[in-house]
Amino acid sequence: MLVAASELMIERSSIEISLSDIAQKSGANAALVKYHFGNKDGLLLALLERNAATELSNLEYLLAQPITPTAKLKLHIGGIIRAYYRFPYMNRLIHYLLHETNTAAADEVSKFFVAPLLDFHRRLLADGVSLGEFRATDPVLFYTSLIGACDHLFFGRHAMSRATGVGPVTDEVCRQYIKHMETLICGGILTQVEEAAAAG
Template sequence: MGRNATAEKLLVAASELMIQRSSIEISLSDIAQKSGANAALVKYHFGNKDGLLLALLARDAATEVTNLEYLLAQPISPTAKLKLHINGIIRAYYRFPYMNRLIHYLLHESSAEAADEVSKFFVAPLLDFHRRLLEEGVAKGEFRVVDPVLFYTSLIGACDHLFFGRHAMSRAIGVGPVTDDVCRQYIAHMEALICGGIVKGANGE
């Protein structure tokens, strides 16, 4: 088995373990056992556990970035693209619950080098997508002019908070967990908020 095939097997094992346990707290020996590979191979391929976590997030981010390019090229209106994008972010966080935890861990609790890597392969392409989508929306007369960095911050912050902030709410004050139904409701809420806001007078309802 070549280098890439083994590395890929280790990443698959790591992601399956994180989904099973609803946690990113997994050990190198758990990953090795699950994948059937020797624990030394994790070090050989990724250096250490943070290296493996970074590679896992990079793998998932690459899929999402491909989806962004595909979305931007579709023959639909900027508003329709924006709605599909909101749907896509929330669905991706829901399908890969560890992604949100990994981003927080690698950006804030790991090394500065790991945080820089995440910025480059995750934050930068997403910000670039927002910039181009907003430009297209303005050019086609659909969007008012919006600063892409501020837009990125508000949209990603709001989506992230459903998954990162929610468990703090659920534990002590009786707000339920994030189910498929809550996701659907939040997608509808964010679409309505981002597209039309909540003030009736402002959007002519």
């Protein structure tokens, strides 16, 4: 049923799907779908939780690799952007569950998505700082800027395409944004010369 829900949301580019749509797509009885998930929000929450669990187990794996914190950070940036791209509804789902449903659903999302991701950033930054690779950086502020920037490629894009003829997010745009974010987060926008001057 989760697979059916996921496919439906991708097909329709929308999270507006009903329990009966899902029942029809999965071949299950509508009453059974209702029994399992309670209501539509329950199903959406279960779906997001499943996707989040996959992504978060990748983070643990990444942290354990014998590579530098800088290399891990770059892989992580690519990982977030690709996850949003692979599950285009994930971003809308997170926004919907956090802001438009009841507090219990929002608490769940915070617990299984926000908290583990923040914890990953905290550990990665601590590693990078202790190895002398990263500047001392507050993990909460870092989380906010990195996740906000990645999220906005998907959430903000259709506002931009309306305004400016910017096209939709394609494979190629994803690759460009990963490259852009790696460069920006690691080295900033200043040229080497300028940065050395600013540092005195």
